[in-house]
Amino acid sequence: MREKETSEGRETADGEGRRTRRRDPRRRERVLDAALDVLAEDGVAGITHRKVAARADVPLGSVTYHFVSLTELCTRAFARYIEQRSTEYEALFAEVTSREDLTEVLVERVRGGPSRHRSAVLGFVTQEWTRSSRAVLARFTGPEAAARLDALLEGMIMDTLLSTEREPRAEIRAATAPSA
Template identity: 35%
Template sequence: MPSTPRRARRHDPNRKERIVEAALLVLARDGVAGITHRAIGTAADVPLGSITYHFATLDDIVALAFQTHVDRLASRFEDRLAACESGPDVIECIVSAITDDLAAHPNELAVTYELYGDTVRRPDNKRLTQQWMVRAEDALAQHFDRATARLVDVVVEGLMVHISIAQQPISKQEVRALLTTAVSAGASLDSMPQPRTGSTSPRKTTAR
């Protein structure tokens, strides 16, 4: 009886990356709660055994997916700001980063919101959100003083959350106005005198 020929092994050197991209799709569609081996395997078109070969646990997949997501967002933001001239042009660059980039990548907005929510439940993820904030603030600090960069980053973070849940998206004009206000407020903060450090003498009390 002739033996059944062995099925040729599929050459797929990028399988691990495809699994991560599939996990990002599942995160955007179903959230962290929808992450299963089967859901990822279907999205990636890979057998379940291939997933467990590359990743010991589902948490490992989610962690790498979120890391990939943060790196992608931060790199795009850095590249956009690096191509901008300081002054009014940088405000327009940030407006485009918040509105145009998010509109062009709707799944990324959903994944970002999942990352925020998962960070509340799993504090270990704060490392990732901190990475994003540090890189975003550093990119902004190429155009603004550090106090302004920090304040603008807070506004950007808040706008991303708002856009992800609002039924009526905020307009570019409103985004521009918020950012302009933040830049003005940041400049005011930077010019304020800093509190003196070191020990202070105790206040004298008057005997009654």
């Protein structure tokens, strides 16, 4: 059966139309956003090309056309996430003109954290770990310093897990050494 191109897609010789998707300049970004959603819900182990295609409402071939592997898809999705969050983070400090302003922005940042990804069960387990960790540190530093040191350690450990470069030993020592 012969087909001809129309403004709505392809039309067969008997007049039956078959809609095709035309140029979609944001398709790649939609796929990346969908990949981030799937990653947030199912984790790296649960992501598939099919899940991402369904979430982005694109044909499976579009996902594999733009990203040859799941590793590339995840890497590009995380890079997009970092780019978006970096822009938002920079904007948080746009009005900072003093040390007090900086402190207020930081306090709000910590208090407002990434709540959409919180899990009640994980929160409970984490809270128990935090209590235990701070109790051990408090034997050497006191409760207030233990809380700050614990938060610093958690952040530094997370940074070590996610970074490709190790923090120099001397800098870790300087950051964690009790102040006189």
